[in-house]
Amino acid sequence: MAVKVYGPATAVCPQRVMVCLLEKGVEFDLVHVDLDSGEQKLPEFLLKQPFGQVPVVEDGDFRLYESRAIIRYYAAKYEDRGTKSTGLHTRRESSESGSKVTPTWSKLSRRKLEKVLDVYEKRLSRSKYLAGESFTLADLSHMPATRYLISEAGLGHLVKDRKKLNAWWEDISSRPSWKKMIDLAGF
Amino acid sequence: MALKLYGAAMSTCTCRVLTCFHEKSLDFELVPVDLYAGEQKQPPFLAKNPFGQIPVLEDDDITLFESRAITSYVAEKFKGTGYDLIRHENLKEAAMVKVWTEVESHRYNPAIVPIVFQFLVAPLQGNSPDQTIIDANLEKLAKVLDIYEARLSSTKYLAGDFYSLADLHHLPYTYYLMKTPAASVVNERPHVKAWWEDISSRPAFKKLTEGMNYVRK
Numbered sequence: 001m002a003v004k005v006y007g008p009a010t011a012v013c014p015q016r017v018m019v020c021l022l023e024k025g026v027e028f029d030l031v032h033v034d035l036d037s038g039e040q041k042l043p044e045f046l047l048k049q050p051f052g053q054v055p056v057v058e059d060g061d062f063r064l065y066e067s068r069a070i071i072r073y074y075a076a077k078y079e080d081r082g083t084k085s086t087g088l089h090t091r092r093e094s095s096e097s098g099s100k101v102t103p104t105w106s107k108l109s110r111r112k113l114e115k116v117l118d119v120y121e122k123r124l125s126r127s128k129y130l131a132g133e134s135f136t137l138a139d140l141s142h143m144p145a146t147r148y149l150i151s152e153a154g155l156g157h158l159v160k161d162r163k164k165l166n167a168w169w170e171d172i173s174s175r176p177s178w179k180k181m182i183d184l185a186g187f
Numbered sequence: 188m189a190l191k192l193y194g195a196a197m198s199t200c201t202c203r204v205l206t207c208f209h210e211k212s213l214d215f216e217l218v219p220v221d222l223y224a225g226e227q228k229q230p231p232f233l234a235k236n237p238f239g240q241i242p243v244l245e246d247d248d249i250t251l252f253e254s255r256a257i258t259s260y261v262a263e264k265f266k267g268t269g270y271d272l273i274r275h276e277n278l279k280e281a282a283m284v285k286v287w288t289e290v291e292s293h294r295y296n297p298a299i300v301p302i303v304f305q306f307l308v309a310p311l312q313g314n315s316p317d318q319t320i321i322d323a324n325l326e327k328l329a330k331v332l333d334i335y336e337a338r339l340s341s342t343k344y345l346a347g348d349f350y351s352l353a354d355l356h357h358l359p360y361t362y363y364l365m366k367t368p369a370a371s372v373v374n375e376r377p378h379v380k381a382w383w384e385d386i387s388s389r390p391a392f393k394k395l396t397e398g399m400n401y402v403r404k
Contacts, residue, residue: 050334051294064282066289073282119237 003028006045007054008035009185013067014055015144018184020071022177023140024082030184068141075137083135083177117158117165124164129172139172147173151187190215190261193235194242195222196398199303199359200254201242206355207258209391211269255292255356262352270391272352283346287353290345298328299360306367307401321369329372332379339378344386354386362387362399 003021005028007014014030021028033039033054041052049056049065057064064070123130130138146169150156160166172178190208192215194201201217208215220226220241228239235243236252244251244260251257262272274280301324305316338345345353361383364370374380386392 050337051290051331062279062282064286066286066293069282069285069289072285073278076281077278122237 001060004031004058005029006031006048006056006058007033009181010187011035011054012144012148013053015181015185016067016141017055017057017070019140019143019177019181020074020137022180023175024074024078026074026078026082071137071140113155114158117162121162121165124168129168135172135175139168143172143178147182147187189246191218191245192216192242192257193218193220193232193245195220196395197401198222198241199363200240202359202362202395202399203254203356204242204244204257204261205395206358206392207261207272207352209394210272210355210389211261211265213261213265213268255288258352258356259288270350272350272355274346274349274351280347280349284351284353287345287351288356291353291356294331295328295357296360298324298331299364302328302367302369303360303363306369307363311401325369325372328369332372332376335382336376336378339382344382350386350389354382355392358386358392359399362392362396363401 005017009030040054046052055067057070129135159169227241233239235250244257266275273284301320305321309316342348344350373383
């Protein structure tokens with residue numbers, strides 16, 4: 001039985017999960033949730049996710065939410081399969097980067113964002129990826145929001161103006177799993 | 188001594204890590220950072236954490252920041268020592284710990300931080316607590332705690348019937364909240380209240396509470 005991922009393919013947090021499952025070669029069915037009509041706040045959905053948000057994953061009778069918890073679960077469950085994306089140190093990068101960047105991007109607070117991106121630029125001049133020389137959950141976690149920043153938010157120059165950050169983005173967004181996700185999302 | 192933590196005894200995020208150290212009975216050194224002098228924003232410290240915040244952990248050759256990343260690292264590295272905060276032998280239980288760790292970080296924390304800030308830190312900066320900010324965030328926190336109340340009526344702790352890192356992460360900010368009039372948001376919810384009384388009475392946390400007060404020295 002395939003894993004069920006609830007959420008629209010166009011939303012950032014479900015995409016985070018989808019890319020991870022694609023990296024790990026885990027089959028999944030995407031169950032669309034209509035955010036525009038508030039489907040996620042209806043009682044039936046709240047039974048799955050009490051905070052009324054996507055994504056939710058159902059794996060047999062095991063249910064999970066919070067996209068970063070979901071990807072860590074699957075990365076650990078299928079440690080030996082697909083891309084090796086976890087490790088002691090990568091865990092800390094996932095946590096530290098995610099909370100700094102995501103709220104800033106959704107508020108589109110330019111100055112704060114640019115300061116954060118400057119820190120990333122410095123970091124990426126020391127290593128190829130955020131947690132070191134390998135692609136990990138830390139990089140994966142950033143992908144959906146970065147795409148949004150460049151496309152819908154029209155702030156791609158913030159990435160392009162930073163040499164290392166740009167190279168990092170070009171690299172990770174050329175991964176087959178990402179391209180497949182873009183396809184699924186219809187972008 | 189391998190574990191060196193840069194931080195301050197009254198800092199919530201430092202205490203999050205210190206509680207973890209005590210649960211695992213680990214040896215460590217606490218290096219005080221003078222927040223009142225803005226030490227964390229100076230170049231020597233920025234070399235450790237470019238975001239200019241405490242705590243920072245140095246463990247042999249690695250430097251970590253973000254308290255929840257540090258606790259996660261410590262709980263994993265020392266999973267065989269002291270209390271098992273992450274249920275490392277059970278993948279599904281471990282996943283539930285991660286779920287509720289995310290919930291604390293993305294839902295509980297953003298609502299509680301402004302409340303604690305207004306009551307405890309604003310006065311130190313010469314301002315009165317802003318009731319508009321407090322009210323708006325109390326409303327958010329109340330909604331989150333309604334969900335916690337439902338959850339804690341079916342499990343003893345957040346991730347299951349076992350104390351975990353997910354519960355621990357709530358300790359420092361909630362400790363300060365309980366000293367303010369906003370404490371009612373916890374006290375009005377019987378399961379949340381019972382959970383709070385349980386987790387805040389753990390010896391590992393009680394070791395820190397003497398140093399947890401926001402008084403300008």
